[in-house]
Amino acid sequence: MLRRTKKERQRLLSETIADNPFVTDEQLATQFQVSVQTIRLDRMELAIPELRERIKDVASKTYENEVKSLPIDEIIGEIIDIELDNRALSIFDVKEEHVFQRNGIARGHHLFAQANSLAVAVIDDELALTVHSNISFVKPVRAGDRVITKAIVIGRDEKSHRTKVELTSTVNGETVFVGEFDMYRTKGKGEQQ
């Protein structure tokens, strides 16, 4: 018989390629001590695609699943109305890249990012930082939803430089997210340039 039976070689071949899809037919031929042609016949029988197709498959799979991290922009969502130190409104359209593939529900941090950005924006100061926040994800948000977030400044303490902002996000009038944000600002009232 042969070095190994054809069956045995093909079994190992499948394994080897599954283990490392980056191997060429030539490397496989050397490894199994057969000709490149034999490896190709084997791949055909086993319906294993060529190296480049295998690599492309690996790449596209991971590419589809790759998380598009939060955008770099100052604001997440588009601010459509603002009244400094009082109230603000922004819109954020949820797209496919913002949701879990598994269940199509938006990742919490995108909703948080919209709220947080708006909380920062509504503060009339050069420097505004989120110090503390208490948030609730009330209802799942899905791709295609248009999230409207409203920020209302509800309190301000000059001594501690803190401002409290209430955030509410809705989709079609239904509340999906609420949060209370404690913001720190550098300047007190009247100190502004």
Next chain:
Amino acid sequence: MLRRTKKERQRLLSETIADNPFVTDEQLATQFQVSVQTIRLDRMELAIPELRERIKDVASKTYENEVKSLPIDEIIGEIIDIELDNRALSIFDVKEEHVFQRNGIARGHHLFAQANSLAVAVIDDELALTVHSNISFVKPVRAGDRVITKAIVIGRDEKSHRTKVELTSTVNGETVFVGEFDMYRTKGKGEQQ
């Protein structure tokens, strides 16, 4: 002048390829209405490798990541240790794009995103959603900082399908962020396949 300046075209070319590394020179040539040769000169000047190399890069990056069975694809920051339903650790390197230009301090939502991703990952379930969270930004984080975030599962209620996770982020041993996350999961104990 030209359709667009060379500079502008090259800027868009970089963007296009970064956005979709699977594009061929020919497709790019059509898109930018120039010859394939021009695209190749552009790629050379910009040191952008050819299609196959780009695809191989994408594929090998994810392939080298041994933790491929974990839901690593849904994470912001890199998970370096995980013990499902118990604890997890991730690293996130803060870059220029994560901070306010004004003051160089990291935007809160990036820290939240890392914590939130980790809270979702530590839950051993198909579906885990953040329901509520109470967070504090203890100390400003800056570009160049390496944020190490630790998630510890501190409680679980089977009836309400809730799991409480405590998150702590540190930079050089100093706490910069703490949070308590209430997570919702579909399956109770023992229901897992």
Next chain:
DNA sequence: CTGATATTAGTACCAAGTGCTAATAACAAC
């Protein structure tokens, strides 16, 4: 108008294949 820069064209070549035909090899059955 002259140079410099940008663009296009064309050629040879490469890797890692596919698709095809044809020649051997190996082994079993008669």
Next chain:
DNA sequence: GTTGTTATTAGCACTTGGTACTAATATCAG
């Protein structure tokens, strides 16, 4: 031994998406 069958190897043309290189042409700026 001869025949049949399956397995293996060889060789050639062709494909994709390039590289490397040379040469011609276009475009613009001073």
